[in-house]
Amino acid sequence: MRRRTAIVVVAGVLTAGLAACTDEKSAAPEPVVWSKVDVGAAEPVVLAQHSSDLLIGLRHRGAKVVPELQLLDGTGKRTPIAVKPNPASPYAFEAIWYSIAYDGKQLLALGGASGGAHSNTRWTVWTGTPQTGLVERPQNFWTFGGQTAGDLFSAVLTPSGGALLGTWGGVETGNDAMVWLPKSGGMWTRQDPTKTVLQSTPSLLVGPGFGTTLGTGIVLVGSQVRLAPNVVAQEAAAWRSTKLNQGWTRIALPEPGNRSQANTATCAESCVISGYVDGQLAIWQLDEDGTAKRLQGVPSIPVGDKDKLPPPVVNGEQIVQIVAQDNKVKVLTGRDGHWTVQESQGPEGLVTDAVLMPDHKLYLIAGTSLWQTTLS
Template identity: 75%
Template sequence: MRRVTVVAMLLLATVTACSAKASDDKPQPVAWTKVDVGPAEPVTLTGHDNQLLIGLRHRGAKVVPELQLLENGTRTPIAVKPNPASPYAFEAIWYSIAYDGKQLLALGGAAGGAHSNTRWTVWTGTPRTGLIEHPQNFFTFGGQDAGDLYSAVITPSGSALLGSWGGVETGNDAMVWLPQADGKWTRQSPAKTVLQSTPSLLVGPSSGTTLGESIVLVGSQVRLASGVVAQEATVWQSAKLNTGWKRIVLPDPGGRSQAISATCTKDCVISGYVDGQLAIWQLDASGTAKRLQGVPSIPVGDKDKLPPPVIDDGKIVQVIAQDNKVKVVSGRDGHWTVQDSDGPDGQPTAAVLMPDHKLYLIAGTSLWQTTFS
């Protein structure tokens, strides 16, 4: 009996020691601090060098949207000037704001009309002069063939608005709008390019960014050939602005996959899902893509948003929600860490890492900040 007791005590001590070690090895939660942006609700983040643009809305109030510039710890309002003849500009919500250090290009939207479709507004300017709204013809973004808009981008070769439009043959095509000298925007034909849907292949990009001179769209394509429906995470990349488009199907797409967001510097890091679980890919400048291995199994649904991944000294950081709790996934191919968060909850929608290693995050209805050492 005494021998059994000694063995049991040894086993208990071993289990206790292992449990303590496992507890000690668990990554510490990321501590976030709420950033005061006033009474409005943050909806977009755009970073350039040490400048952070914060797009804001007043929920439930038909008030001109706000834009703030955060630089060296100081928040400065940027003037927002709607055109008096454009009623939807006065209640627009920022969808996307592009900034290259000089010029601003903003895309706003407000529900309106008999069917409550989004009425789009386009704004340009600079942080010093403010944003000025440029009214467009109704059929520029609206009408029976209208699709969606999702991104404003600025490249060294020019600006563009990105979205979708009724297909030349079927479904929706990926669409690019380019500016004219008079402040109007014009749809560009996707016919006979990889942006066009066909009866056997439907294109479906849902967000866009830039890589040097090129535009990068991410989303998925749906194959309809031979009676089999296959949805594959896909990237569309131009050579320069709206020319020289190529399509890159991301590897290891599983049974169903979608690319949701991307960050591009020297190459691109793309986040999405494969078979309902978080997936991350890298796309190099030559157009070669690989799916990163060992990414933690965190559920991602069709309607979930993933902020663009950020790169911190070569380490990939993806903020994601699981059960409405914010988690931070970080690491490299095959080596990842998952940390809980102290502070924010709700769905993360935007994340920007600044040169001082401060990470800004919109989660729920608040702006948060943490610092990576």
């Protein structure tokens, strides 16, 4: 059975009058009205954005059909981007998009499909441009597979090049955070985390689960588990590089409570990180100098270990975060210490991704549909 999920959008004022007082005696804020976006017969699974271009990754559930990719431009025009699997790579034909990175020129995508005797995820890597299409780059089995294989979760593009992010069997113990970088011939190779903060040790296990970029570097978010005699403490954490896979540092996110996890992040000049502390929604800010703080006054929204949190959205001085509660979409508007909760009209179900465009249109994947509303 799928775990109950919560959807919360932390946003700027969505319609006139959203700045209503949150005092118990005040009238409830007006609901946020969403409209469904036509993407054809397929199901949206992931979004990526650069400038006024929105990329929509789609799948055909239950069918072994090549995954789709569409570009929605600032005028609302939808254009299919060619997706070209290698004929010798059977899992590419049934891949589901896990992550798509786009920097305005290059595309880098990560796909996965269950297969083999143990139904493990078979990963596929795709590169290209919107003009030439997305081409699969077959890898050998040991690139992402084997007895020490971990997980993959994000594809990123930095000014110094692309990277795939995940975990791998630890040099000493547990799993290490792992970075794959491209090499000649379209192949990708694991980087050695030994003696860096990406390596787990007998006293500290690293556990990232999401990655993005900040400037020339990479940001990973997840949790660290401190191990000591009679003590096991899971705390929200972030890892940041100065340039691609160089200069990694680890940041323990403040006020971690008894048990916490950072699930997702969005970075521009600084990062907004969302996760949970003791089973409730938590939001942190990570500045470029490495200073982190937990934002105060966030309403009590239940978030569990398996719940999905789409990346937060920054709209001016406000933050937009999407979580789901009892399959109902809610909108949490705010900044540090000041928040407003709204209901929604339209979307229901699990929420998996969200993107804010320059024209203040907010796109949201909820259930099996793509939805849109406009922030003011």
